[in-house]
Amino acid sequence: MALLLEVEGLTAKVSGYTILDSLDFSLEEGELRVLVGPNGAGKTTLMSMISGQFKPYAGAIRFAGQNITGWPPDAVFQSGISRKFQVPNVYETLSVFNNVMVSLKGRRKVFATLFQKLGGEEADRIWEILEFVELADKANESADTLSHGERQWLELGMLIASDPRLLLLDEPTTGMTEDDKRKTAELIRRIAQSHTVLLVEHDMHVVRQIARKVTVLHMGRRLAEGPLSEVMSDPMVREVYLGKGKFQ
DSSP: OOEEEEEEEEEEEETTEEEEEEEEEEEETTOEEEEEOOTTSSHHHHHHHHHTSSOOSEEEEEETTEEOTTOOHHHHHHHTEEEEOSSOOOOTTSBHHHHHHTTSTTOOOHHHHHTSOOOHHHHHHHHHHHHHTTOGGGTTSBGGGSOHHHHHHHHHHHHHHTOOSEEEEESTTTTOOHHHHHHHHHHHHHHTTTSEEEEEOOOHHHHHHHOSEEEEEETTEEEEEEEHHHHHTOHHHIIIIIOTTTTO
16 A cells, blocks of 8 residues: 655654654555554654644654645644544534534634535535444534543544544543443544544553554654564563563
């Protein structure tokens, strides 16, 4: 498959401290990749560089063949990259249905969107997404009435509605019950059937359920990469990140 995302020599520094150290990283179109590593390894920083929240000290980021290094977040979003943070980012006072509606591709101004006539195809798409994330029965409920897990699923639906080519998911199972984690992992697997997904995740039970290919970061560098079974058996990975028995 063709490369969708290419990161070359990416370096990030804060107050003289190197967070990413000449990192090379790439994703193929249609791939589901999981990023793991200890705290401070540079995982979230990499996501922030890709999505435009932070500008790199050095290096380049190419998406779909286009150099997007240093682009502002809105321009990165318009290019086809959507990001989900750890804390759900939904419109609390809007209904579940309207949250997805205002997220549809091409509808960028929230309040103007609420007064625009909804087309039949758009309505069908919203219901399709709500069914996909299993929130159709809560379509008319206000987002602030949802549980933590349901808010996470709603935001995943909102991201899908924006029709991205690449989804960046930063620890989406944080704070969830074990049942909700399993449901979220399955939802991400289904999303990855039609989208390229880059996922940061700490919970190894979730990683096992999702992972096809894993990249381990350590001290801003790529420590290991490959199928989960290979990464699990890497002595260096066990030493610096997993600890004895962590993968048991």
